[in-house]
Amino acid sequence: MKVKKFLSQIYMTLIFIFMYAPIVTLIVFSFNENKGRRWSGFSLKWYQEMFESEMIMSALWNTIIIAFISATAATLLGVIACIGINSLKGKARNAYLAINNIPMLNSELVTGLAMMLLFIAFGISFGYTTIIVAHTTFCIPYVVLSVLPKLRQTDQRVYEAALDLGAKPIYAFFKVVLPDLLPGIVSGYLLAFTMSLDDFIITHFTKGAGINTLSTLIYSEVRKGIKPSMNALSTIMFFSVLLLLGIGTYGPKWKAKLRKNEK
Amino acid sequence: MSKTKRLLAGPYLLWMIAFIIIPLVMIAIYGFTDKTGAFTWENVIAMVRPEHLKALWLSLKLAFLCTLVCLLLAYPLALILKAGGVKKGSFVVMIFILPMWMNFLLRTYAWLNLLDDGGILCTLLENLGIARFSIVGTNTAIVLGMVYNFLPFMVLPLYNVMCKIDDNVINAAKDLGANGFQVFWRVILPLSFPGIVSGITMVFVPSMTTFVISDLLGARKIMLIGNIIEQEFSTAANWNLGSGLSMVLMIFILISMAALNHYDKTGEGTSF
Numbered sequence: 001m002k003v004k005k006f007l008s009q010i011y012m013t014l015i016f017i018f019m020y021a022p023i024v025t026l027i028v029f030s031f032n033e034n035k036g037r038r039w040s041g042f043s044l045k046w047y048q049e050m051f052e053s054e055m056i057m058s059a060l061w062n063t064i065i066i067a068f069i070s071a072t073a074a075t076l077l078g079v080i081a082c083i084g085i086n087s088l089k090g091k092a093r094n095a096y097l098a099i100n101n102i103p104m105l106n107s108e109l110v111t112g113l114a115m116m117l118l119f120i121a122f123g124i125s126f127g128y129t130t131i132i133v134a135h136t137t138f139c140i141p142y143v144v145l146s147v148l149p150k151l152r153q154t155d156q157r158v159y160e161a162a163l164d165l166g167a168k169p170i171y172a173f174f175k176v177v178l179p180d181l182l183p184g185i186v187s188g189y190l191l192a193f194t195m196s197l198d199d200f201i202i203t204h205f206t207k208g209a210g211i212n213t214l215s216t217l218i219y220s221e222v223r224k225g226i227k228p229s230m231n232a233l234s235t236i237m238f239f240s241v242l243l244l245l246g247i248g249t250y251g252p253k254w255k256a257k258l259r260k261n262e263k
Numbered sequence: 264m265s266k267t268k269r270l271l272a273g274p275y276l277l278w279m280i281a282f283i284i285i286p287l288v289m290i291a292i293y294g295f296t297d298k299t300g301a302f303t304w305e306n307v308i309a310m311v312r313p314e315h316l317k318a319l320w321l322s323l324k325l326a327f328l329c330t331l332v333c334l335l336l337a338y339p340l341a342l343i344l345k346a347g348g349v350k351k352g353s354f355v356v357m358i359f360i361l362p363m364w365m366n367f368l369l370r371t372y373a374w375l376n377l378l379d380d381g382g383i384l385c386t387l388l389e390n391l392g393i394a395r396f397s398i399v400g401t402n403t404a405i406v407l408g409m410v411y412n413f414l415p416f417m418v419l420p421l422y423n424v425m426c427k428i429d430d431n432v433i434n435a436a437k438d439l440g441a442n443g444f445q446v447f448w449r450v451i452l453p454l455s456f457p458g459i460v461s462g463i464t465m466v467f468v469p470s471m472t473t474f475v476i477s478d479l480l481g482a483r484k485i486m487l488i489g490n491i492i493e494q495e496f497s498t499a500a501n502w503n504l505g506s507g508l509s510m511v512l513m514i515f516i517l518i519s520m521a522a523l524n525h526y527d528k529t530g531e532g533t534s535f
Contacts, residue, residue: 022373085274107472114286
C-alpha cells in the first residue's frame with residue numbers, strides 16, 4: 001500500500017514537472033539580462049519595459065475587458081438558457097444539447113473562420129464588438145455544461161413549495177433555485193473567463209487590424225523573437241492569480257482560525 | 264408556467280443560430296463557389312491534391328498519437344486522483360486552470376527554450392555526455408507541444424467521471440472476489456467510458472486542426488492541414504479554397520466523433 005502511494009506521488013510530481021517546466025523557464029527568463037536563450041545575468045529591465053510599453057499595456061487592457069464582457073454575457077445567456085432547456089423534454093432538449101455541442105466539436109479553426117466570413121458578409125467592421133461576440137459564442141457552451149447538471153440536481157419541489165407559500169416565481173428563483181446553482185455558475189464564469197483570456201485562434205480571425213489582445217500581440221512577435229517583457233507580464237499575471245487562488249482557498253480557513261483565537 | 268420557462272431558451276437559440284449555424288452556412292457558400300460566385304465542386308475536391316492529402320494524413324497521424332499519449336498519461340492520473348490525495352481538487356486546478364493564465368503561445372514558445380539547440384534540455388544532455396541534438400522542427404516536438412497543451416482537456420473529463428464512480432460498487436466487486444485487474448477491467452473502465460469519449464473528443468479536435476503549435480515548434484518546416492487552411496485565408500487569400508478545405512475537415516471530424524459518440528451510451532456530456 002505504501003509503495004503504491006509512493007508511486008502515485010512520483011507520478012503526480014512528474015506530471016506536475018511536465019506542466020510547469022516551460023512555465024518556470026518563462027519566469028526565469030523574464031529576469032534575464034539579455035534577450036535570447038542563454039542566461040546572462042539578473043535584471044529587472046524587462047519589467048520596466050513592460051510597464052512603459054503602450055502596446056503591451058493596451059493589449060493587456062483589451063484582453064481583460066474582452067474576457068470580462070464575454071464571460072459575463074455568456075454566463076447571463078447561458079444561465080437563462082439552462083432554465084429554458086431544463087424545462088424541455090425529449091427531442092427538443094436533445095436538439096438544444098446538440099447545438100450546444102457544435103462549437104466544442106467544431107474546431108476553433110472552423111468556428112473562427114466561419115465567424116470571420118459572417119462578419120464580412122454582413123459588413124460588420126472588425127474590432128471590439130466582433131471579438132466579444134465571437135468569444136461570447138464559444139464561451140456559452142462551457143457555461144451551459146457547468147450549470148445544467150447543477151440545475152438537474154436541484155429539487156423541483158422546493159421551488160414549488162416556495163410558490164405555494166406565496167412567493168412570486170422570480171422571487172422564488174432568486175431565493176431558492178439560484179443559491180443551489182451558484183457553484184455551477186461561478187465555475188462556468190471562471191472557465192469562460194479563462195478560456196477567453198487564453199484564446200488565440202478565434203481572436204486571430206475576428207479581430208481585424210489595429211486591435212491586439214495579448215495572444216495576437218505575442219503571435220505577431222514570434223517571427224522576430226518574443227521579447228522577455230511578455231514573460232515579465234505573464235509572470236505577474238501568474239502570481240496574481242496564484243495569490244487570488246490562495247486567498248480563495250485558505251482565506252476562509254484563516255478567518256475561522258483568527259476568530260477561534262480571539263475567543 | 265413551463266411554457267414561459269421554455270421561452271427563456273429563446274435568446275440562446277437565436278444567438279446560436281446567428282453565430283454558429285449561419286456562419287457554417289457561410290463556409291458552405293464560400294466552399295461551393297469560385298471567385299466569380301459560380302457553383303463549383305473544385306474547392307472541396309481540392310482536398311485530394313497530393314500536398315493537401317499529405318498534410319491531412321500527417322495531421323491525422325499526429326493528432327491520433329497525441330490523443331493516445333494524453334489518454335495513457337491522464338488515465339492513471341485520474342485513478343490516482345480518485346484514490347484520493349488530500350489536495351486533489353487544488354491539484355486539478357493547478358494543472359488545469361493556472362497554466363492557462365500564462366498565455367498558451369508563450370508557454371508553447373517556452374518549450375523552444377527547453378528543446379532548441381543550445382536550450383536547457385540540450386545543454387543538460389550534452390553535459391551528461393549524451394549526443395547533442397535538437398528535436399525542434401520534428402514531428403516529435405509538435406506532438407509534445409500538443410500533449411502539453413491538450414492534456415488538461417483529457418484529465419478533466421476523466422477526473423470528473425471517476426469521481427462519480429460509487430466506491431460501494433468497487434467494494435462490492437472486491438467482496439464478490441474480483442482481483443485488482445478484474446475490478447479495473449470489469450467495473451472502473453466501463454463506468455469511466457463516457458469520460459474517455461469526451462476526453463478523446465476534446466483532445467483530438469484541437470490537435471487535428473492546430474496551426475499554431477506546428478508554427479511554433481515545427482520551425483515552419485511542417486505543414487499540417489490547419490496551416491494550409493490558415494494560409495489560404497491569410498497569405499494566399501483564396502477564401503473559397505480555404506472554406507472548401509475546412510468544410511471537408513469539419514465533416515471528417517464530425518463523422519469520426521459521431522462514430523466515437525456511438526459508444527457513449529448515456530449521450531450526456533461529461534466534460535464538466
